[in-house]
Amino acid sequence: MSVKLTTRQVGDVTVIDVAGRITLGEGASTLRDALRELVKKDQKKILLNMKDVTYIDSSGIGELVSAYTSITNQGGHLKLLGLTHRVRDLLQITKLYTVFDVHEDEAHAVRSFE
Amino acid sequence: MDGEPSAVEKVLDSALESVDVGERMALDLARESGFSEEDLDRIGMAVRECMVNAIVHGNGYSSHKKVRISVSCTPERFTVQIADQGQGFDPGKLPDPLAEDNLMRHSGRGIFLMRAFMDDLQVRRLEPAGTEVTLVKKVAAKR
Numbered sequence: 256m257s258v259k260l261t262t263r264q265v266g267d268v269t270v271i272d273v274a275g276r277i278t279l280g281e282g283a284s285t286l287r288d289a290l291r292e293l294v295k296k297d298q299k300k301i302l303l304n305m306k307d308v309t310y311i312d313s314s315g316i317g318e319l320v321s322a323y324t325s326i327t328n329q330g331g332h333l334k335l336l337g338l339t340h341r342v343r344d345l346l347q348i349t350k351l352y353t354v355f356d357v358h359e360d361e362a363h364a365v366r367s368f369e
Numbered sequence: 370m371d372g373e374p375s376a377v378e379k380v381l382d383s384a385l386e387s388v389d390v391g392e393r394m395a396l397d398l399a400r401e402s403g404f405s406e407e408d409l410d411r412i413g414m415a416v417r418e419c420m421v422n423a424i425v426h427g428n429g430y431s432s433h434k435k436v437r438i439s440v441s442c443t444p445e446r447f448t449v450q451i452a453d454q455g456q457g458f459d460p461g462k463l464p465d466p467l468a469e470d471n472l473m474r475h476s477g478r479g480i481f482l483m484r485a486f487m488d489d490l491q492v493r494r495l496e497p498a499g500t501e502v503t504l505v506k507k508v509a510a511k512r
Contacts, residue, residue: 279388279421280385312414312421313418313421313478313482317474317476317478318475345482348485349466349467349481349482354472
């Protein structure tokens with residue numbers, strides 16, 4: 256399986272439930288396109304729910320970083336929810352864990368945008 | 370393992386599908402060698418990063434260029450060698466992805482992750498063209 260994205264609103268926060276593999280090719284590009292669409296629609300509060308992300312490679316990490324930069328530069332906020340052990344390790348190894356605002360609880364994550 | 374070295378080699382197209390093939394080859398032998406799930410995870414990721422580099426940066430997705438992957442295991446070492454037919458690169462000149470100026474770059478983390486996940490990484494220029502990357506995981510380290 257590549258990646259499957261489901262977008263929903265929780266108040267004024269757009270939550271993207273990400274499931275599958277964010278890797279070079281279809282996975283990473285699907286996520287990139289979805290985030291770009293949200294930015295075009297001027298969505299400023301985006302929460303990526305990564306609880307069902309089974310795998311991410313350096314290309315996937317690159318897309319997260321690029322999206323974070325793009326959204327932040329436009330006055331928005333991109334936060335992460337529910338990192339698996341593997342994804343958390345990867346972000347820690349690459350020193351990106353402290354760059355992102357990472358949450359374990361969705362309600363808490365949504366409130367943090369206020 | 371019974372002490373006899375095991376080895377397998379394949380020549381693959383420069384296509385993203387080859388990344389999965391290379392990863393499977395490496396993990397099949399690594400699993401036989403008795404590595405832990407955590408080590409298998411790391412080996413898989415390192416091999417995928419190396420395959421992607423060979424296909425994308427080395428061979429530029431060229432249908433005229435191939436990627437050779439060799440996987441072998443002795444009682445002491447698990448070794449993966451991945452070779453492309455590209456123009457080569459100098460690992461010493463790669464920017465440090467952990468440096469502040471590079472932290473938020475879109476790419477450039479592949480070699481760093483390979484080094485982080487494996488016990489040794491060597492890069493060798495091939496003649497007349499190409500690069501061979503050797504990744505090693507010590508089998509003794511899993512105990």
